[in-house]
Amino acid sequence: MKNEPWDTTRAAEIIAGLTHKEGPTLVILHALQEAFGYVPEAAEPMVAQALNLSRAEIHGVVTFYPDFRREPPGRHVLKLCRAEACQAAGGDALAAQAETRLGVTFGATSADGAVSLEPVYCLGLCATAPSAMLDDRVFGRLDAHRLDALMTEAQR
Amino acid sequence: MTIRAFVPRDSGALAVGADEVAAELCRLAHERGLMLDLVRPGSRGLYWLEPMLEVDTPAGRVAFGPTTIADVPSILDAILSDGDHPLKLGLTEEIPWLKRQTRLTFVRCGIVDPRSIDDYRAHGGYRGLEHALRMSSDAIIDDVVKSGLRGRGGAGFPTGTKWRTVAQAGRGQKYICCNADEGDSGTFADRMLMEGDPFMVIEGMTIAGIAVGATKGYIYIRSEYPHAVEAMNAAIEAARRTGYLGDHICHSTDSFDIEVRVGAGAYICGEETSMLESLEGKRGTVRAKPPLPAHKGLFGRPSVINNVLTFSAVPYILDGGAQAYADCGMGRSRGTKPIQLGGNVKHGGLFEVAFGITLGELVDEIGGGTLSGRPVRAVQVGGPLGAYFPRALFDTPFDYEAFAARSGMVGHGGVVVFDDTVDMAKQARFAMEFCAIESCGKCTPCRIGSTRGAEMVDKIIAGDKPAADIAVLEDLCNTMKFGSLCALGGLAPIPVLSALTHFPEDFGLAPRRLQAAE
Numbered sequence: 141m142k143n144e145p146w147d148t149t150r151a152a153e154i155i156a157g158l159t160h161k162e163g164p165t166l167v168i169l170h171a172l173q174e175a176f177g178y179v180p181e182a183a184e185p186m187v188a189q190a191l192n193l194s195r196a197e198i199h200g201v202v203t204f205y206p207d208f209r210r211e212p213p214g215r216h217v218l219k220l221c222r223a224e225a226c227q228a229a230g231g232d233a234l235a236a237q238a239e240t241r242l243g244v245t246f247g248a249t250s251a252d253g254a255v256s257l258e259p260v261y262c263l264g265l266c267a268t269a270p271s272a273m274l275d276d277r278v279f280g281r282l283d284a285h286r287l288d289a290l291m292t293e294a295q296r
Numbered sequence: 297m298t299i300r301a302f303v304p305r306d307s308g309a310l311a312v313g314a315d316e317v318a319a320e321l322c323r324l325a326h327e328r329g330l331m332l333d334l335v336r337p338g339s340r341g342l343y344w345l346e347p348m349l350e351v352d353t354p355a356g357r358v359a360f361g362p363t364t365i366a367d368v369p370s371i372l373d374a375i376l377s378d379g380d381h382p383l384k385l386g387l388t389e390e391i392p393w394l395k396r397q398t399r400l401t402f403v404r405c406g407i408v409d410p411r412s413i414d415d416y417r418a419h420g421g422y423r424g425l426e427h428a429l430r431m432s433s434d435a436i437i438d439d440v441v442k443s444g445l446r447g448r449g450g451a452g453f454p455t456g457t458k459w460r461t462v463a464q465a466g467r468g469q470k471y472i473c474c475n476a477d478e479g480d481s482g483t484f485a486d487r488m489l490m491e492g493d494p495f496m497v498i499e500g501m502t503i504a505g506i507a508v509g510a511t512k513g514y515i516y517i518r519s520e521y522p523h524a525v526e527a528m529n530a531a532i533e534a535a536r537r538t539g540y541l542g543d544h545i546c547h548s549t550d551s552f553d554i555e556v557r558v559g560a561g562a563y564i565c566g567e568e569t570s571m572l573e574s575l576e577g578k579r580g581t582v583r584a585k586p587p588l589p590a591h592k593g594l595f596g597r598p599s600v601i602n603n604v605l606t607f608s609a610v611p612y613i614l615d616g617g618a619q620a621y622a623d624c625g626m627g628r629s630r631g632t633k634p635i636q637l638g639g640n641v642k643h644g645g646l647f648e649v650a651f652g653i654t655l656g657e658l659v660d661e662i663g664g665g666t667l668s669g670r671p672v673r674a675v676q677v678g679g680p681l682g683a684y685f686p687r688a689l690f691d692t693p694f695d696y697e698a699f700a701a702r703s704g705m706v707g708h709g710g711v712v713v714f715d716d717t718v719d720m721a722k723q724a725r726f727a728m729e730f731c732a733i734e735s736c737g738k739c740t741p742c743r744i745g746s747t748r749g750a751e752m753v754d755k756i757i758a759g760d761k762p763a764a765d766i767a768v769l770e771d772l773c774n775t776m777k778f779g780s781l782c783a784l785g786g787l788a789p790i791p792v793l794s795a796l797t798h799f800p801e802d803f804g805l806a807p808r809r810l811q812a813a814e
Contacts, residue, residue, distance in 0.1 A: 162595065165577030170519075170558055197578075204579040204736075205560030207519050223481030224676055227726070228639030228714045229667070261563060261730070263520050264484035265311050266638025266712065267343035267645050276522060280311030 338492015742785025
């Protein structure tokens, strides 16, 4: 995943291009994260001012939704499904394997900055469980071997 | 000779290598100088056979699956020679798993090109809208009432009644909101339909707009479904270009347009009032009802909120199918239910069938038991807030009321199969833990009850004074059930209590008599 470095001018452009929408807060936050990989604290007052809302309201929205990152992610993001259908198909063992190999717990980025490991509660791939997402690609019927290959690819 | 082949672009197929198979097919066809017309439809829903490669023949489409890149050369040989192949499944329509279904909502899924509005129309699409444009608002709603359609999101509220309330809510801005925040584990019907037949969702929403006098629709899709977002956006663009969305749709006096909004990972936003808050750009906290969204919904305006499958059932009903739809089903559950089989299941996928099929038929006959080959021990029906059922309850028919009578719920129709290695105490704990993670925090029973619930399950497992701890847990569950503002806190006790009732041995308790559960 290629993210731009944080840039207030660019952020202001993104925000200005979306304020005409009805209830645009989430749309703007998604667009900022799409560009920069995260929503830095510096963006909050900018969005608040553009929408005539309080900074607290924007902060509340950013922190309510699990998708919005407050720190830049690793070079790759690995999301492993932790929900019931994947649990039934051995997902918990894969989760433990990923944590061990990457040396992090869910919600953190590996020390080499290569991979952010995130939990996801259902990718809708329940008939090909267990499943995962590496950046924008989806994977099903995972086993220890395939997951290992995915992590090797991400750490390269 | 041109070979017309089909390899799904459904994300469930992509997850097991459909793109690679499609690329290999193109490469080989080019190398051998063959003319190839490759279509990327949705999935037929037979996921254990994905990636499924189909090819047009004079007798109909013939399927091969599950395929890998390595199989493509020999499959291509078999196609060219009309010969046999170990992965050849015969005519797709004759595959028993598919033939046994009643596909009304998924009639085109896996067949049409989801990027082509012409293909949609060629397969009967937009006939419902064309009828609706010639009908009065009342007549459209009467048809929906007559069909007996109930909300397919899970709650099962009569759709026609909801629409009538919005239609009668005076003039001014109204909204159509499509709930595509399909967060329940074990469910993927909305995703499949949006990826495989997006125009049907658009058509259903458009008919709703005409019926109630709304000109703007939002479809709220969870961020975990990027392929569905892409498919819906492409379909909306195509519908605008061809006059099916926008001002004066199909040269009529009606106008309607749709915008996709993407969620941000909060399960609670599948709850309708929380979804409205999120659409408005706020934290996804639940609203107290009343006022009903039909009176004061999105931005305080009267709004229809229905699930993807509910809207998608409408085009068929408006195409003269109201009576036929009502003739399917049992009791007060009319029409068909797209059931999703997932988890540890041999034949997982989308099985659309009239209400009334039993859980046992689904798991054993249709699903073929577990993928691991071990005995089925438990089945969770209806998502993370649905009950865990043991084999003893496999005679329960799929029907909103029959499931409710056994302290369970049909919900969005997800069926997750577990084999005998499952630890039901762990699953019960997870149900509370999940509720704690996903609680919006607005009401106390859900916000605090879920955390205390997980602690109580731990105590019961530890086994110091189980009888007293179970009494506390049951009391806590009742507080959550009756005191929570919405279904998250209200239903989270269901999986917990069902696990405790049906699988007490996993909590270190003596088995109880089953009747206690019913």
